[in-house]
Amino acid sequence: MKRLAKPNYDFGDVIDLCIDGIANTQSIKMRITTNKVNLLLDANLYDSAINQGVIYTYSPLIRFHDKMCIRSTKDDYEKLYTQYFVPTAKKTRVIYDEILTSAKGDCPFCGGIGDPTNLDHFLPKAEYPQFSIYPSNLVPSCRDCNMGAKKVGYAKSAEEQTIHPYLDKQIFFEEQWITADYIADSNLDQPGEFRYYVNAPSNWTDIDKARVEKYFDDFKLASRYAKQATSSLKSKLRSIKRELDRGSSIQEIIDDVIQPDIDGAPFVNYWEVGMCDALINYLHSEQRKIKNISLDFCV
Ligand SMILES: [Zn+2]
Numbered sequence: 001m002k003r004l005a006k007p008n009y010d011f012g013d014v015i016d017l018c019i020d021g022i023a024n025t026q027s028i029k030m031r032i033t034t035n036k037v038n039l040l041l042d043a044n045l046y047d048s049a050i051n052q053g054v055i056y057t058y059s060p061l062i063r064f065h066d067k068m069c070i071r072s073t074k075d076d077y078e079k080l081y082t083q084y085f086v087p088t089a090k091k092t093r094v095i096y097d098e099i100l101t102s103a104k105g106d107c108p109f110c111g112g113i114g115d116p117t118n119l120d121h122f123l124p125k126a127e128y129p130q131f132s133i134y135p136s137n138l139v140p141s142c143r144d145c146n147m148g149a150k151k152v153g154y155a156k157s158a159e160e161q162t163i164h165p166y167l168d169k170q171i172f173f174e175e176q177w178i179t180a181d182y183i184a185d186s187n188l189d190q191p192g193e194f195r196y197y198v199n200a201p202s203n204w205t206d207i208d209k210a211r212v213e214k215y216f217d218d219f220k221l222a223s224r225y226a227k228q229a230t231s232s233l234k235s236k237l238r239s240i241k242r243e244l245d246r247g248s249s250i251q252e253i254i255d256d257v258i259q260p261d262i263d264g265a266p267f268v269n270y271w272e273v274g275m276c277d278a279l280i281n282y283l284h285s286e287q288r289k290i291k292n293i294s295l296d297f298c299v
Pocket residue numbers: 107108109110111112113114115141142143144145146
């Protein structure tokens with residue numbers, strides 16, 4: 001889970017640029033122009049509702065501003081995105097690409113496990129068409145995150161709300177809620193495994209705790225983070241072994257080999273932080289055994 005800066009665009013300008021790309025002969029052009037004021041009003045509510053964790057109260061379509069002709073207006077807004085915002089020939093494509101590259105190759109939902117390949121509608125455009133081209137609702141996402149968790153739709157309760165990478169509460173990004181244990185192989189001649197889990201701060205509300213639990217499950221972070229950690233375990237164990245051979249103490253190994261990775265992590269719930277937590281706990285708890293490990297498997 002990685003914080004991204006909110007895209008810095010004036011929504012009115014984005015709508016105008018999009019309208020500019022519609023031929024005068026298209027009747028959708030007039031309808032969108034007429035509805036611009038409603039789009040701006042809806043968007044005004046979006047950011048604070050996400051930040052306050054109440055976006056789930058926005059019933060899809062029921063809250064929709066144009067109840068008289070929901071279907072046609074919904075179609076207009078979906079088309080606005082697919083036909084007039086995304087195509088490479090349109091001026092708005094620059095905005096699409098800028099938002100995508102703002103992630104710098106790290107999908108914010110899985111915290112950089114995947115590479116963002118497209119923009120995800122945080123509130124799906126099928127249910128919330130009025131946000132189809134609203135930059136705050138367009139979030140870079142890797143394929144796994146987009147096809148997995150985000151496919152399930154939208155929150156119907158406070159607990160179900162996905163954490164929003166641009167707008168959600170700081171605590172989700174600044175306080176650690178993901179950690180892991182390391183379970184060594186019983187024969188100590190094979191690499192062990194990592195078990196990631198949620199350990200939210202005890203002073204959080206029950207709703208916030210439920211949200212991170214759900215988020216962790218939805219995005220399958222336990223298995224995705226464990227896979228990442230396992231792939232870098234051998235090199236970490238090699239460094240530990242080298243220090244043991246030199247006669248370093250467990251505390252010296254933690255300070256010199258593991259703690260620097262925690263300190264250098266790009267954010268607090270990065271997969272590597274959990275891996276380091278797990279190895280530190282393991283080294284502390286198994287001091288006697290570890291001194292006798294051959295660690296042959298990591299040579
Ligand atoms: Zn992802």
